[in-house]
Amino acid sequence: MYLKLLIALFFVSHLSAQEAAGKKVFETYCWGCHHQTSEAFGPPFTQIANKRTFEEIQAYIIDPESMYKAFGYKRTVMTKLKLTDQEREEIARYVLSYKGK
Numbered sequence: 107m108y109l110k111l112l113i114a115l116f117f118v119s120h121l122s123a124q125e126a127a128g129k130k131v132f133e134t135y136c137w138g139c140h141h142q143t144s145e146a147f148g149p150p151f152t153q154i155a156n157k158r159t160f161e162e163i164q165a166y167i168i169d170p171e172s173m174y175k176a177f178g179y180k181r182t183v184m185t186k187l188k189l190t191d192q193e194r195e196e197i198a199r200y201v202l203s204y205k206g207k
């Protein structure tokens with residue numbers, strides 16, 4: 107009984123901690139060019155989340171230069187960002203949290 111409650115609480119706090127971490131990466135590295143739900147310099151996260159996977163989002167962050175053609179762009183102006191593996195996973199999850207929004 108209490109154990110179930112504890113487990114549930116753990117998951118809820120774990121999830122929101124992850125979301126907060128992703129948001130921080132977003133504000134630090136992406137916000138100048140991407141917004142969550144509206145078109146900015148780059149496409150909104152809602153649009154990205156509806157057509158890309160966790161792996162594709164990370165691949166684009168690692169090297170836009172080698173990915174832009176496959177993604178249907180004629181050129182790329184996105185900066186090559188130096189994120190840690192963890193930051194990249196957090197931001198990819200954060201982008202995907204806008205799926206269907």
Ligand code: HEC
Pocket residue numbers: 131132135136137138139140147148149154157158162163166167170174177179181182183184185187197198201
């Ligand atoms: C200097 C501006 C800039 C920054 C900073 C930037 N982006 Fe981008 N991004 C763009 C633009 C513009 C595009 C459209 C294609 C291109 O130019 O590469 C794009 C494209 C993308 C795509 C591919 C879109 C698709 O078609 O699926 C992803 C994924 C992406 N950005 C994620 C991110 C994330 C996550 C961050 C932060 C870690 C980030 N970008 C930071 C400008 C930027």
